Amino acid sequence: MPLDGNGGYTVRRYTLDFDWTAPRTPFAASTTIDATATQALSRFDLDFAGNALREVTVDGAPARAVRDGDELVVTPARPIPHGGAFTVRVGYTADPTLQRHRGDAIAEYGWVPTPDGTVLYPQPDGAKMIFPVNDHPSLRAPVTFHITTPPGLGAVANGKLVEHVRRPDGRVRWTYDSEHPVAAQLIQMAIGKFAFVEGTGPHGLPLQDVVPDGLVPGTKAYRALTSEHLTWLERRLGPYPFRRYGVLVADTDLPVALETQSLSVLPRADLLGDRIDAERNLVHELVHQWTGDSVAVRRWSDLWLSEGHARFYERLYSGTHGGEGFESAMRTAYERHDQWRHDDGAPAEPSSDAHLFKQMRYDGSALVLYALREKVGEQTFDRIERSWVTTYQGRAAGTQDFVALASGVAGQDLSAFLTPWLYGARTPPMPGHPDWRPDPVQD
Numbered sequence: 001m002p003l004d005g006n007g008g009y010t011v012r013r014y015t016l017d018f019d020w021t022a023p024r025t026p027f028a029a030s031t032t033i034d035a036t037a038t039q040a041l042s043r044f045d046l047d048f049a050g051n052a053l054r055e056v057t058v059d060g061a062p063a064r065a066v067r068d069g070d071e072l073v074v075t076p077a078r079p080i081p082h083g084g085a086f087t088v089r090v091g092y093t094a095d096p097t098l099q100r101h102r103g104d105a106i107a108e109y110g111w112v113p114t115p116d117g118t119v120l121y122p123q124p125d126g127a128k129m130i131f132p133v134n135d136h137p138s139l140r141a142p143v144t145f146h147i148t149t150p151p152g153l154g155a156v157a158n159g160k161l162v163e164h165v166r167r168p169d170g171r172v173r174w175t176y177d178s179e180h181p182v183a184a185q186l187i188q189m190a191i192g193k194f195a196f197v198e199g200t201g202p203h204g205l206p207l208q209d210v211v212p213d214g215l216v217p218g219t220k221a222y223r224a225l226t227s228e229h230l231t232w233l234e235r236r237l238g239p240y241p242f243r244r245y246g247v248l249v250a251d252t253d254l255p256v257a258l259e260t261q262s263l264s265v266l267p268r269a270d271l272l273g274d275r276i277d278a279e280r281n282l283v284h285e286l287v288h289q290w291t292g293d294s295v296a297v298r299r300w301s302d303l304w305l306s307e308g309h310a311r312f313y314e315r316l317y318s319g320t321h322g323g324e325g326f327e328s329a330m331r332t333a334y335e336r337h338d339q340w341r342h343d344d345g346a347p348a349e350p351s352s353d354a355h356l357f358k359q360m361r362y363d364g365s366a367l368v369l370y371a372l373r374e375k376v377g378e379q380t381f382d383r384i385e386r387s388w389v390t391t392y393q394g395r396a397a398g399t400q401d402f403v404a405l406a407s408g409v410a411g412q413d414l415s416a417f418l419t420p421w422l423y424g425a426r427t428p429p430m431p432g433h434p435d436w437r438p439d440p441v442q443d
Contacts, residue, residue, distance in 0.1 A: 001300055001353055004125045005072065005136025006045040009035045012085075015144045016131055018094065020155070021290050023113050026052070028096035031131040034087050041080040047128035047135040047184075048072040052093040058084055070128055090132045098129045104357035107256055109377035114212070114251045115329055116412050117153060118190035119265055121258055124300065124356065127184035137297045138396035140181040147174045154194035154250065156210045158182055180261070180394070181244050183296055188260035190248055201227045202234060202247065206248040210263070215249050217242040219271035222278040223247055229283050232317060233290070234320025238386050239394055247271075247282070257281050259288030259310070276323045284314040290389045298398030300356060304422070305402060307357070309385075315366060330370045331436060333363040337427040338438035340364045348399045349424035368421045374431040375417055376410045384409045 015032040029051075049070040056065040058076035066073045072090070080086050095116050099110040109121040110129040120130060127133045147155040149172050157176035165173045195216045199207035209223050226247065230240055242262045250267045258265045264285035271278055292306030319326035336359075344358040345351030347365045373381035384406045389395075391405060399422060407414045420428045430436045 001125055004047060004128075004141060005014045006027070006047065006071075006134050008039050008041050008044050009037050009086075009134075011035050011134050011139070011141040013144065014133070015140050015146070016189070017191065019047035019148045019150075020117075020153070021150070023115070023117060024097050026093045026095050028091075030089060030091045031133075032087060032089045033132070034085070036079045037082055037084045037086065040082045041076075043073060043075040043163055044080075045130040046072040046074065046088070046090070047125075048090070049128045050098045051129070054091040054154075055089075056091075057089045058204065065090075072132055074335070079223065084100050088132075092132075094130070100126065100129070101245075102357070103354060105256070105362070106357050108254055110251070112254055114190075114192055114367065116193050116212075116251075119190040119248065119250045119252065120188050120260070121189065121254070121256065121265070122187050122260075123185040123258055125185070127187055128168070130187070130189075133184045135184040137183055137185055137300060139298065140183040140186075142181050143178040145174070145176040145178075147176070147189060147191065149191055150174065152193065154196070154210075155189070155191050156194065156196075156263065157189045158187065158263055160244065167420065178239045178261070178294070182261050183293075186259065186261040186293055188248065188263050188265065190250075190265075193252065199224075199227070201230045202240075202332055205230065205240060206244040208244065209249070210246060211249045212251040212268075215251065215268055215271075219249055219268070221360055222275065223249075225279060225282060226286070229279075229286050229317070233283070233286060233313065235299065236313065236385065237287075237290045237389050241290055241389070245286070257285050259285045259292055262289070264288070276318060276321070279321060280318050280323065283317045284310045287313045294394060295389055295392040296396040298396045298401070300353075301348060301350055302398045303350070303356060303361050304365035305397070305399065307361045308347065309363045312369045314365040315363075328353045329363070330367055331433075333367040333370075334427065334430055334433075334436050335439045337364055337367060338441050341425060341427065342441045342443075346423050346425070368418070371421055371428070371430055372406065372414070372418065374433070376412075380410050394438065400417050 002310040006419045012034040021027045056063045063079040064075040072130045096111045099108050110223040114120050127135050151170045155174040159178040162177050163175035193213045195211050197209040201207045215292040246263050248263050248265045287310040291309035315329045340360040344355040344360045350356050402419050427438045
């Protein structure tokens with residue numbers, strides 16, 4: 001996705017103002033971007049797709065704005081000097097039906113309507129359908145959300161509710177602060193008839209689930225497992241990296257969960273069915289808070305670090321909580337690995353954007369981590385994992401960063417071992433399992 005993200009400036013904060021009216025109904029919106037120029041700018045780009053543009057100002061003065069595909073090219077009245085702070089305000093009419101489709105695990109993304117509101121699915125590059133943004137997985141900034149709703153509707157977003165004001169006309173303004181910088185693909189803002197279910201996790205961590213009113217009783221049993229999941233993961237990955245956590249239950253048929261930062265989205269079906277499947281999805285999205293959210297990917301070809309870790313610990317947990325055994329799942333992945341390489345590219349080298357969120361980035365990438373554990377031993381592997389999420393907490397990191405860190409922790413150069421696993425056309429032998437064989441590749 002080479003056109004996503006823009007150079008020339010860094011964003012210090014986004015302030016999003018949404019004046020919501022009704023499902024599938026356009027509404028007034030604005031985005032204010034506080035930024036700093038990293039070079040002299042006579043113009044700059046924002047990622048922004050669809051939505052009816054109304055006005056653009058830079059430092060309060062009208063600016064020229066031209067659409068160029070999914071780019072909004074902004075020319076300020078006066079050039080911005082290198083190092084200069086500037087503020088962009090984009091007023092527009094938001095279209096809460098705006099979606100795009102992918103042929104991989106993401107499916108539909110962008111705005112996802114619910115019976116009485118919306119949830120957001122911005123991954124991988126759908127944030128530009130929601131607000132003007134510098135949309136790259138390695139770039140993040142704190143976000144303030146101002147969401148105004150009709151009476152009877154609730155609103156939620158990443159982070160902490162800092163203000164809740166009822167206006168004279170009965171509409172309610174909800175203000176949230178993300179508390180931590182957020183990558184655009186991990187933004188969440190949902191509106192609906194919600195119950196806010198409070199709880200406490202390990203070490204007093206504030207928990208808050210956001211649940212459509214009619215789904216509170218039916219989803220309670222599985223949502224109540226979050227504290228147990230946090231305890232299990234903290235033993236392996238160290239302290240949870242954010243100030244709060246919760247599950248947002250999406251009243252939608254879209255069968256996709258998403259690790260939006262500090263507030264994971266799970267479709268209602270995930271929490272109304274089988275416990276084993278529910279726990280796999282709950283643990284998967286929770287793992288992402290460490291790997292993918294706190295430790296961001298440097299570029300999209302590093303996605304295996306995010307999805308592979310989430311699938312690895314999901315499988316590891318499920319294997320001791322009623323699901324398929326961990327080693328059995330890894331052997332199945334090994335048997336299919338050559339086919340996945342053929343179809344979708346190696347774990348760290350996807351064959352195309354269209355093949356990004358395919359099985360190779362999930363079970364195929366979890367298998368790379370399993371191979372590493374078999375190579376260095378479980379104790380050393382656990383030290384690598386803790387070091388990874390600690391060293392890069394709050395930062396972006398890539399494949400070569402992981403290889404270097406793993407080598408340093410293990411006290412041996414692992415590049416010759418990991419490179420064929422991550423980039424090779426064929427699956428290497430699995431350490432400790434000489435009897436494992438990949439299935440023949442079918443064209």
